Amino acid sequence: DENLLPADWPFFTRQTRLVLANSGRIDPENLEQYIACGGYESLAQVLHDMTPDQACDSVVQSGLRGRGGGGYPTGLKWQLVRKGSGSRKFIVANGDEGDPGAYMDRSLMESDPHRILEGIAIAGYAIGAEQGYIYVRGEYPVAAQRLRKAIKDAERAGLLGSRVLDSSFSFRIDIRIGAGAFVCGEETALLASIMGRRGQPRIRPPYPAEAGLWGCPTLINNVETFGNIPSIFSIGPQAFNAIGNGKSRGTKVFALCGEVVNNGLIEVPMGIPLREIVFEIGGGLANGAAFKAAQTGGPSGGCIPAEKLDTPVDYENLQALGSIMGSGGLIVMGEQSCMVDVARFFMEFCLDESCGKCVPCRTGTVEIYRLLSRICNGSASQRDLQTLEQLCQMVKDTSLCGLGAAAPNPVLSTLRWFRAEYEAHVSQRRCPAG
Amino acid sequence: MSEAVATTETTEVEEPVIDLALAEEVIQKYKDIPGNLMPVLQGIQDAYGYVPRITVDYVAERLNVYPSQIYGVLTFYAQFHLKPRGKFIIRVCMGTACHVLGAERIKESFYDRIGIGHAETTPDRRFTFELVACLGACGMAPLSMVNDETYGKMTVQKVDEIIKEYSSLPI
Numbered sequence: 300d301e302n303l304l305p306a307d308w309p310f311f312t313r314q315t316r317l318v319l320a321n322s323g324r325i326d327p328e329n330l331e332q333y334i335a336c337g338g339y340e341s342l343a344q345v346l347h348d349m350t351p352d353q354a355c356d357s358v359v360q361s362g363l364r365g366r367g368g369g370g371y372p373t374g375l376k377w378q379l380v381r382k383g384s385g386s387r388k389f390i391v392a393n394g395d396e397g398d399p400g401a402y403m404d405r406s407l408m409e410s411d412p413h414r415i416l417e418g419i420a421i422a423g424y425a426i427g428a429e430q431g432y433i434y435v436r437g438e439y440p441v442a443a444q445r446l447r448k449a450i451k452d453a454e455r456a457g458l459l460g461s462r463v464l465d466s467s468f469s470f471r472i473d474i475r476i477g478a479g480a481f482v483c484g485e486e487t488a489l490l491a492s493i494m495g496r497r498g499q500p501r502i503r504p505p506y507p508a509e510a511g512l513w514g515c516p517t518l519i520n521n522v523e524t525f526g527n528i529p530s531i532f533s534i535g536p537q538a539f540n541a542i543g544n545g546k547s548r549g550t551k552v553f554a555l556c557g558e559v560v561n562n563g564l565i566e567v568p569m570g571i572p573l574r575e576i577v578f579e580i581g582g583g584l585a586n587g588a589a590f591k592a593a594q595t596g597g598p599s600g601g602c603i604p605a606e607k608l609d610t611p612v613d614y615e616n617l618q619a620l621g622s623i624m625g626s627g628g629l630i631v632m633g634e635q636s637c638m639v640d641v642a643r644f645f646m647e648f649c650l651d652e653s654c655g656k657c658v659p660c661r662t663g664t665v666e667i668y669r670l671l672s673r674i675c676n677g678s679a680s681q682r683d684l685q686t687l688e689q690l691c692q693m694v695k696d697t698s699l700c701g702l703g704a705a706a707p708n709p710v711l712s713t714l715r716w717f718r719a720e721y722e723a724h725v726s727q728r729r730c731p732a733g
Numbered sequence: 734m735s736e737a738v739a740t741t742e743t744t745e746v747e748e749p750v751i752d753l754a755l756a757e758e759v760i761q762k763y764k765d766i767p768g769n770l771m772p773v774l775q776g777i778q779d780a781y782g783y784v785p786r787i788t789v790d791y792v793a794e795r796l797n798v799y800p801s802q803i804y805g806v807l808t809f810y811a812q813f814h815l816k817p818r819g820k821f822i823i824r825v826c827m828g829t830a831c832h833v834l835g836a837e838r839i840k841e842s843f844y845d846r847i848g849i850g851h852a853e854t855t856p857d858r859r860f861t862f863e864l865v866a867c868l869g870a871c872g873m874a875p876l877s878m879v880n881d882e883t884y885g886k887m888t889v890q891k892v893d894e895i896i897k898e899y900s901s902l903p904i
């Protein structure tokens with residue numbers, strides 16, 4: 300029934316679909332349909348007309364950055380792994396998608412699995428790997444099953460396996476399934492999990508690009524990052540680079556949800572003002588509520604207040620506001636949402652998911668959660684508010700991995716933009732949001 | 734809710750007899766791939782519905798690893814279960830989108846109706862109850878699932894309907 304919606308709605312016309320070009324248009328279980336849309340042409344082009352170095356260079360020129368949240372330049376990472384020394388090299392696609400309120404990766408894996416395989420295979424050729432893994436979140440059985448079928452079909456068609464498309468390049472992809480640990484999305488934890496261990500992060504460097512699976516140079520990228528690769532080669536790196544804003548090039552897929560009229564997955568050029576996402580694509584707030592904040596980056600991110608609605612949505616601008624681009628969760632909140640409660644919600648998530656390896660995160664998240672609870676129920680003092688800020692800073696500075704280091708972000712960002720709301724909870728023992 | 738938390742009969746559930754042939758089948762499938770411990774344990778869980786204690790010793794011997802190492806893995810990941818589970822697994826999403834749209838209320842009404850808390854199983858092994866973070870269908874928040882069936886835009890009334898429906902099915 301999606302086809303019955305008017306195609307000239309801003310919800311559709313304001314989007315730029317590269318990664319999601321085929322999603323909803325083709326049968327994800329049908330290889331022929333993917334090929335009919337130009338699928339695997341990029342792989343053929345790379346294998347037949349380009350050296351691995353040229354392939355890496357094209358990705359550099361495109362300006363693509365990691366869509367897993369960190370935004371590290373993808374081409375640079377490919378070059379590092381390509382130059383890395385090791386008996387073998389590996390590729391890992393991160394499809395663990397743990398951020399609550401985000402489902403871009405799930406959609407992509409379910410609606411266009413071949414696009415991801417093609418991206419991974421191109422990377423395999425470019426860095427010199429023969430084996431790739433896709434790590435799929437345990438909660439996504441349909442995604443795993445479609446990827447498995449896609450791999451089988453591609454192998455049968457000579458698009459994966461030995462001597463891909465009659466070239467000298469051989470490449471296999473296997474699926475690994477997560478088992479319910481958010482921290483396993485962190486790359487070093489994910490690698491431990493693939494090797495059959497507890498999924499606990501380790502200190503970097505060495506980065507996986509140097510020492511990853513079984514000590515070998517390993518390229519790890521998010522599945523949406525890989526989903527961009529076929530487009531870079533089909534439209535050309537320059538055309539790809541022409542989309543975007545500042546140092547953020549291309550498009551980003553967001554899961555737009557919360558109190559907004561049009562919920563759903565959207566793909567927009569980077570740099571689009573937040574206001575356009577919320578009010579034009581999203582159709583404004585549901586039930587006529589006033590906009591209060593948009594949360595990006597999930598438990599590692601922050602809230603953007605109404606006065607910053609004109610901010611261009613890209614890596615640098617969001618970071619300047621104390622939030623992050625993150626993986627693409629975008630939750631719209633109306634005037635009735637209590638910002639302290641939102642901060643507490645994410646802190647509860649982090650304390651549950653902390654792997655316990657390092658002290659600041661293991662005990663710090665619990666203490667911060669207690670302080671936030673006290674503020675929420677009106678039993679906190681001014682001193683608690685001070686302690687809260689100090690503790691957040693300490694956990695941020697001293698945690699071993701990104702989970703702990705980013706856990707205080709939702710608190711710090713709501714403190715920054717909605718301090719009065721915290722103060723009201725403390726001094727008047729009431730919640731101004733109702 | 735306090736009532737719900739107090740229920741811990743799950744520990745009394747007796748382990749059924751375990752046929753190790755199923756475990757051996759799983760091991761055969763993965764024995765030659767590197768890093769096979771997770772897929773083996775996941776396969777065993779699929780075969781038995783949980784990871785029976787005796788299969789841990791068996792895997793340890795066959796893959797030449799310590800049982801402690803296996804327990805280390807099993808207890809790290811939330812989706813491994815060391816005890817038999819209910820026929821119907823009720824999952825309530827507590828993710829951000831669901832939280833903003835009232836997941837707390839849905840959780841409380843499930844607690845009230847079936848009297849068990851997170852990760853617990855009713856004594857008759859009809860229901861297992863789980864709180865999860867984001868089921869990846871936030872557009873339909875608040876979301877719940879029973880086994881593979883998804884229930885979007887949950888309300889307290891829908892909780893009643895779900896309980897009624899699954900209580901009438903045979904176990």
Ligand SMILES: NC(=O)C1=CN([C@@H]2O[C@H](COP(=O)(O)OP(=O)(O)OC[C@H]3O[C@@H](n4cnc5c(N)ncnc54)[C@H](O)[C@@H]3O)[C@@H](O)[C@H]2O)C=CC1
Nearest residue numbers: 367368369371396397398484486506507508599625626701
């Ligand atoms: N997708 C999701 O569900 C979630 C995503 N995240 C995101 O994860 C991000 C944090 O992840 P991290 O891996 O800690 O980010 P990071 O910024 O430290 O690293 C990003 C990537 O660049 C690589 N890299 C960075 N410096 C490098 C160097 N000098 N040499 C070689 N490679 C280098 C890393 O190996 C990694 O692959 C956050 O921005 C957050 O948004 C966090 C939680 C969940």
Ligand SMILES: Cc1cc2nc3c(=O)[nH]c(=O)nc-3n(C[C@H](O)[C@H](O)[C@H](O)COP(=O)(O)O)c2cc1C
Nearest residue numbers: 365366367393395396397484485486520521524701
């Ligand atoms: C706690 C934590 C969870 C993460 N979860 C994910 C995830 O689910 N998916 C993902 O792609 N990256 C996740 N990351 C980021 C990865 O560590 C890594 O930066 C990313 O996979 C690199 O890919 P990219 O360069 O394509 O973004 C997580 C990081 C942290 C600290």
Ligand code: SF4
Nearest residue numbers: 654656657660700703
């Ligand atoms: S910061 Fe948290 S999740 Fe990361 S290693 Fe330390 S305890 Fe584990």
Ligand code: FES
Nearest residue numbers: 826828831868871
């Ligand atoms: S937050 Fe509930 S399905 Fe995503």
